Amino acid sequence: xxxxxxxxxxxxxxxxxxxxxxxxxxxxxxxxxxxxxxxxxxxxxxxxxxxxxxxxxxxxxxxxxxxxxxxxxxxxxxxxxxxxxxxxxxxxxxxxxxxxxxxxxxxxxxxxxxxxxxxxxxxxxxxxxxxxxxxxxxxxxxxxxxxxxxxxxxxxxxxxxxxxxxxxxxxxxxxxxxxxxxxxxxxxxxxxxxxxxxxxxxxxxxxxxxxxxxxxxxxxxxxxxxxxxxxxxxxxxxxxxxxxxxxxxxxxxxxxxxxxxxxxxxxxxxxxxxxxxxxxxxxxxxxxxxxxxxxxxxxxxxxxxxxxxxxxxxxxxxxxxxxxxxxxxxxxxx
Numbered sequence: 544x545x546x547x548x549x550x551x552x553x554x555x556x557x558x559x560x561x562x563x564x565x566x567x568x569x570x571x572x573x574x575x576x577x578x579x580x581x582x583x584x585x586x587x588x589x590x591x592x593x594x595x596x597x598x599x600x601x602x603x604x605x606x607x608x609x610x611x612x613x614x615x616x617x618x619x620x621x622x623x624x625x626x627x628x629x630x631x632x633x634x635x636x637x638x639x640x641x642x643x644x645x646x647x648x649x650x651x652x653x654x655x656x657x658x659x660x661x662x663x664x665x666x667x668x669x670x671x672x673x674x675x676x677x678x679x680x681x682x683x684x685x686x687x688x689x690x691x692x693x694x695x696x697x698x699x700x701x702x703x704x705x706x707x708x709x710x711x712x713x714x715x716x717x718x719x720x721x722x723x724x725x726x727x728x729x730x731x732x733x734x735x736x737x738x739x740x741x742x743x744x745x746x747x748x749x750x751x752x753x754x755x756x757x758x759x760x761x762x763x764x765x766x767x768x769x770x771x772x773x774x775x776x777x778x779x780x781x782x783x784x785x786x787x788x789x790x791x792x793x794x795x796x797x798x799x800x801x802x803x804x805x806x807x808x809x810x811x812x813x814x815x816x817x818x819x820x821x822x823x824x825x826x827x828x829x830x831x832x833x834x835x836x837x838x839x840x841x842x843x844x845x846x847x848x849x850x851x852x853x854x855x856x857x858x859x860x861x862x863x864x865x866x867x868x869x870x871x872x873x874x875x876x877x
């Protein structure tokens with residue numbers, strides 16, 4: 544009968560595994576030999592590693608494997624697909640019987656008999672402190688079918704990530720492991736990180752195959768120091784002063800610290816935003832003085848509070864800047 548005839552068999556299947564059944568019909572009287580059919584394989588393509596990979600039961604039409612499981616290895620076959628030209632002959636297959644042919648396609652299906660293996664025992668990565676994103680792609684090799692869960696990789700960080708600063712995801716096209724920084728790293732806390740990463744497949748391995756040493760790798764990560772701006776504390780800063788205090792009065796002394804503790808940098812201060820022009824700051828020690836009379840009725844005062852901003856600038860190369868905000872609450876005259 545018209546098909547297509549398509550059968551599937553798992554690689555490594557035992558000899559004698561039934562793949563599919565071919566069925567032909569004869570219009571002759573079914574009670575006579577004219578309608579008794581016999582089946583035969585005329586041609587197998589390709590004919591490697593054996594020209595007789597399959598056998599067909601001449602009476603039933605069942606196609607079965609006849610090679611050893613080792614020869615039915617999808618990863619070593621030149622192609623995972625075979626085509627068989629099958630003949631059906633009536634009159635019980637006698638020389639005078641009439642014949643018809645059909646093509647059977649047999650697909651050797653993959654099973655997870657090869658674990659993924661990293662291409663390197665150790666990978667290297669470098670990242671600027673404070674940065675996030677992908678820092679290295681981990682490459683693996685897997686001989687299984689790329690269209691299956693036997694090939695698709697699943698990566699896990701098994702050591703070296705107590706702060707959950709790193710994550711790893713699988714690139715669905717390349718199967719590579721994309722290692723990312725998801726929480727910014729601090730050079731001053733740790734300039735180096737070592738991760739131990741394992742790779743597995745989505746599908747479980749077959750029972751007689753196990754993950755080996757090549758299914759784990761180490762990633763050495765170097766954190767580059769980046770000049771960070773000084774940080775004011777507290778932030779924001781608050782102070783209460785009477786209005787109309789004398790010009791030159793001390794208002795507040797700001798404090799700022801440089802996160803780059805290993806660089807021992809100097810910090811200088813300057814005024815950033817002073818809408819009414821009432822303030823000055825000592826560049827060396829951060830002390831703020833008035834340069835004009837504080838006035839609660841000024842349009843720059845809202846809810847009795849005047850807001851100014853100051854900069855802390857380190858002497859790094861290039862210099863880095865931090866911004867601090869000062870809230871001055873003004874009360875009536877003494």
